Amino acid sequence: xxxxxxxxxxxxxxxxxxxxxxxxxxxxxxxxxxxxxxxxxxxxxxxxxxxxxxxxxxxxxxxxxxxxxxxxxxxxxxxxxxxxxxxxxxxxxxxxxxxxxxxxxxxxxx
Amino acid sequence: xxxxxxxxxxxxxxxxxxxxxxxxxxxxxxxxxxxxxxxxxxxxxxxxxxxxxxxxxxxxxxxxxxxxxxxxxxxxxxxxxxxxxxxxxxxxxxxxxxxxxxxxxxxxxxxxxxxxxxxxxxxxxxxxxxxxxxxxxxxxxxxxxxxxxxxxxxxxxxxxxxxxxxxxxxxxxxxxxxxxxxxxxxxxxxxxxxxxxxxxxxxxxxxxxxxxxxxxxxxxxxxxxxxxxxxxxxxxxxxxxxxxxxxxxxxxxxxxxxxxxxxxxxxxxxxxxxxxxxxxxxxxxxxxxxxxxxxxxxxxxxxxxxxxxxxxxxxxxxxxxxxxxxxxxxxxxxxxxxxxxxxxxxxxxxxxxxxxxxxxxxxxxxxxxxxxxxxxxxxxxxxxxxxxxxxxxxxxxxxxxxxxxxxxxxxxxxxxxxxxxxxxxxxxxxxxxxxxxxxxxxxxxxxxxxxxxxxxxxxxxxxxxxxxxxxxxxxxxxxxxxxxxxxxxxxxxxxx
Numbered sequence: 001x002x003x004x005x006x007x008x009x010x011x012x013x014x015x016x017x018x019x020x021x022x023x024x025x026x027x028x029x030x031x032x033x034x035x036x037x038x039x040x041x042x043x044x045x046x047x048x049x050x051x052x053x054x055x056x057x058x059x060x061x062x063x064x065x066x067x068x069x070x071x072x073x074x075x076x077x078x079x080x081x082x083x084x085x086x087x088x089x090x091x092x093x094x095x096x097x098x099x100x101x102x103x104x105x106x107x108x109x110x
Numbered sequence: 111x112x113x114x115x116x117x118x119x120x121x122x123x124x125x126x127x128x129x130x131x132x133x134x135x136x137x138x139x140x141x142x143x144x145x146x147x148x149x150x151x152x153x154x155x156x157x158x159x160x161x162x163x164x165x166x167x168x169x170x171x172x173x174x175x176x177x178x179x180x181x182x183x184x185x186x187x188x189x190x191x192x193x194x195x196x197x198x199x200x201x202x203x204x205x206x207x208x209x210x211x212x213x214x215x216x217x218x219x220x221x222x223x224x225x226x227x228x229x230x231x232x233x234x235x236x237x238x239x240x241x242x243x244x245x246x247x248x249x250x251x252x253x254x255x256x257x258x259x260x261x262x263x264x265x266x267x268x269x270x271x272x273x274x275x276x277x278x279x280x281x282x283x284x285x286x287x288x289x290x291x292x293x294x295x296x297x298x299x300x301x302x303x304x305x306x307x308x309x310x311x312x313x314x315x316x317x318x319x320x321x322x323x324x325x326x327x328x329x330x331x332x333x334x335x336x337x338x339x340x341x342x343x344x345x346x347x348x349x350x351x352x353x354x355x356x357x358x359x360x361x362x363x364x365x366x367x368x369x370x371x372x373x374x375x376x377x378x379x380x381x382x383x384x385x386x387x388x389x390x391x392x393x394x395x396x397x398x399x400x401x402x403x404x405x406x407x408x409x410x411x412x413x414x415x416x417x418x419x420x421x422x423x424x425x426x427x428x429x430x431x432x433x434x435x436x437x438x439x440x441x442x443x444x445x446x447x448x449x450x451x452x453x454x455x456x457x458x459x460x461x462x463x464x465x466x467x468x469x470x471x472x473x474x475x476x477x478x479x480x481x482x483x484x485x486x487x488x489x490x491x492x493x494x495x496x497x498x499x500x501x502x503x504x505x506x507x508x509x510x511x512x513x514x515x516x517x518x519x520x521x522x523x524x525x526x527x528x529x530x531x532x533x534x535x536x537x538x539x540x541x542x543x544x545x546x547x548x549x550x551x552x553x554x555x556x557x558x559x560x561x562x563x564x565x566x567x568x569x570x571x572x573x574x575x576x577x578x579x580x581x582x583x584x585x586x587x588x589x590x591x592x593x594x595x596x597x598x599x600x601x602x603x604x605x606x
């Protein structure tokens with residue numbers, strides 16, 4: 001199961017990296033979001049996977065609750081940042097008239 | 111357990127929330143923000159005296175003992191930085207009152223400024239790696255808003271790159287946290303330090319340490335500073351000043367904390383890497399500072415040089431070098447704020463940031479000119495101003511640690527800093543006056559007060575080194591001996 005999760009995390013981060021390296025701003029934001037999902041799954045995997053165990057100290061078999069708490073926080077932060085980033089992208093498209101990262105380099109005379 | 115430890119975080123936070131609730135009342139925002147920062151400063155000074163007399167202060171949130179709950183730890187290093195933060199925040203607020211403009215003020219500039227301070231103070235005080243990530247994010251999201259507030263073309267363009275690079279580095283931070291949790295099974299800094307000391311720092315842990323170094327370097331502008339000059343030159347002066355003063359310093363603080371408390375077992379790998387990165391940062395930053403002809407860019411590259419120089423102190427890892435780093439860190443927070451404010455005032459007067467389009471400002475503004483001169487000397491470390499003692503101690507430390515090349519690069523880049531900042535002085539203030547008083551694009555009315563406060567502080571810090579020596583000495587003592595930090599966090603409780 002851990003191996004499978006590692007492959008999944010790797011694939012998600014690969015796709016995200018590919019999207020971040022493209023020109024269109026919207027694709028970049030989607031790429032960061034996908035990398036985020038990969039990272040959250042990585043935290044879950046790194047905490048140790050255990051199917052069926054409750055996250056409480058009932059008997060000998062229990063799931064570590066800390067990675068889940070960490071992911072919850074990380075997801076909320078990622079959600080907020082993605083929302084802000086989307087609004088920023090919309091606003092800069094309105095003002096600058098382009099979403100092509102090549103054209104956002106800036107010029108000397110500004 | 112000491113509840114005062116949490117106050118520097120929640121006072122600005124609650125004040126910010128109150129401001130948002132009461133809407134766009136600018137008068138209330140101004141009064142409340144300045145009052146809040148002064149109150150936080152007083153609390154921080156109280157903490158300094160408590161830490162000095164009673165040792166490291168801790169607070170276990172919710173009463174959960176150390177490795178299970180979140181710990182807040184106030185040692186002398188973090189408390190000194192919080193005092194400096196409050197001082198700089200007050201002066202930047204005073205500058206913002208006169209310069210930031212009605213529109214930005216009514217779009218919640220002051221609450222977001224206070225949230226930024228919340229994040230900065232939280233990063234300084236936290237004793238838990240994941241909580242450090244959360245505080246970083248509080249600070250970064252506030253900084254995203256501050257860098258875009260106003261919505262000018264240049265701001266939007268630079269902010270996209272700034273946001274993207276910080277989002278990606280946050281993910282790297284999370285990856286590092288995940289690996290570290292998998293290897294050690296804890297995220298409490300004191301507990302981490304203890305466990306790594308028990309099992310030894312093997313290759314895996316060193317790799318995670320280097321990943322964390324990359325993450326914090328991205329935030330601090332250590333070697334990976336390609337995003338920094340553009341983003342720090344885009345926002346208005348008061349915001350650029352608080353960025354230049356504080357944001358990179360939080361990354362530097364995190365590197366110091368991690369590599370003195372947790373990953374100190376393999377200095378021939380990690381600390382040598384820090385030394386190389388610091389040297390490259392100084393060289394590249396100095397080239398940038400000399401090359402540009404634009405005030406904002408020269409100042410932004412000066413931020414980069416200082417990061418490299420402070421890291422030279424950490425890389426040497428002797429008592430003198432760490433002491434120099436702390437002196438220089440405190441000095442650098444203050445001097446970066448004042449030099450950005452001065453540069454911003456010059457741009458405000460001349461209406462341009464190009465040096466060859468301005469000349470002779472000192473004729474009509476002698477006070478501004480002389481304060482710039484003093485700050486420029488202080489920036490490049492001329493005695494008796496505040497940069498001198500840090501520079502001497504770091505250089506001494508690099509020589510003691512047999513890193514002669516690092517000390518030499520530090521001294522050569524100091525000369526280039528002096529050259530780049532004197533270039534601003536010569537072109538901007540010297541020469542024939544191009545602008546008469548009527549033709550100027552703005553006034554210095556009200557802007558000189560915050561600048562003169564900070565200039566006075568930099569002179570006072572230089573002359574009164576003996577006064578803060580006892581505090582810096584204690585900070586170095588705790589940095590060099592991690593067992594003090596660990597025993598303060600656990601407080602005699604059994605360690606699982």
